Amino acid sequence: MGTRLGKQTIRLDQKPVIQAWASIAGAKEGQGPLARYFDDIVEDEYFGERSFEKAESKFIRETFAKIMMKGKVSPEDIQYIFGGDLLNQCIAVSYGIRETEIPFYGLYGACSTMAESMSLGSMMIEGGFAERVLCITSSHFCSAEKQFRFPLEFGSQRPPTSQWTVTGSGGVLLGKTGDGPRIIHITTGKIVDMGISDANDMGSAMAPAACDTITAHFTETALPQNHYDLIVTGDLGHHGKNLCAQLLEENGINVQEIYDDCGVMIFDREKQQTDCGGSGCACSAVVLGGYLLDKISKKELTRILFVSTGALHSPTSILQGESIPAIAHAVGIEMF
């Protein structure tokens, strides 16, 4: 049974295995630098459905099917699903998995959902309550714009700190046994709010939360700073990544060379005009379910700290003048 190392961190002794993973991305992501790592690229923003919301659910459904296929399992083999998305009441995932008949926990961690679901899923396995758990999340540029910003055809300018919501879905199948990458440490984030209230500058809002979680991770695990090959945050974007790197340095954590951000990796900022980079639940999910786990399974990376970052505001809280509470959840993944 796992060991509590500190206020936020636990070590998993069973070391749950990531048995299978998948990622399906949209057209713009399919033109980005990580295109060849995705299982599928969907050119149609409607994915053959009537609305963007339905399209997002289809992303979930297809990713689920892909994981079943790659993991050679059927829905009966899975005891729990942990999942969430950005839409109100998390409809993308609820509708996406409604036919699966698998016990389901719906999560809202905004863009931190991928690491959040993996944290809870691996604790479920560590506790002996499940053989296999599926963790899944999605986001869609068009449905997110509709909910958080303006209608798509409205002619507005994006501020240079804004980020581009990733269209896609990513997920992982966690299990008790297997040869895949293993989850060793979990550091659960706490809410950090440094008073940023600009919803177009989420990198600034989330960077302190990412720094807080990464700092707690190293302090509580007492791991050396060069333990990981890569420390990767979820969607801080170019600006947030710079802020986070500097905040970490101020905390005495010098990981500049091994630090990157999924929001920075997924788009070519200049060619694709994505301002500060990618965001959304799918940002860290498709980079993990595409690029990162591929590299780990080939042992090109052996240890990574995967830190999904989330901004826990809503359009209502922003209109009421509230600042943005941010969170970051870290999962230490290692290949043996």
Add this chain to the structure above:
Amino acid sequence: MEEKRTKQEYKQWSQETAPRTKKARNLILAFLVGGVICSIGQIILNLLIVAGMTKDDASSVTTLCMIFLGAFLTGINVYDNIGKAGGAGAAIPVTGFANSIVSPAMEYKKEGYVMGVGAKMFLIAGPVLVYGIVTSIIAGIIYYLLT
């Protein structure tokens, strides 16, 4: 970390290091895009006057034409790109106002014609209408009192 920087200091630091808006480029593009839209309006107006319309009628018809143009370009997914480039130059002319009504109407069509299109159509234009009408009432009262 909180001990090292106050919220105020963090906010200031993050704003100072944030990527900047390209102001010169935006100003020039807004001038050009706004100028082109207004020139098109002026051409239509002049043509109508040449065709024999009175100036009042011609300006009403010109406005209608520009609203149609804005709505049409929104419908064929073009106006959002004009807006992205032109900023205020594309938002302030009446074509921008048409865009602000047609774009939510298109977006919310999936939620039905009553609670979707009908209810959400004025999502962006609503405040403009409310405060435009309030201002015109105040101006009207002042005009009435002065004359």
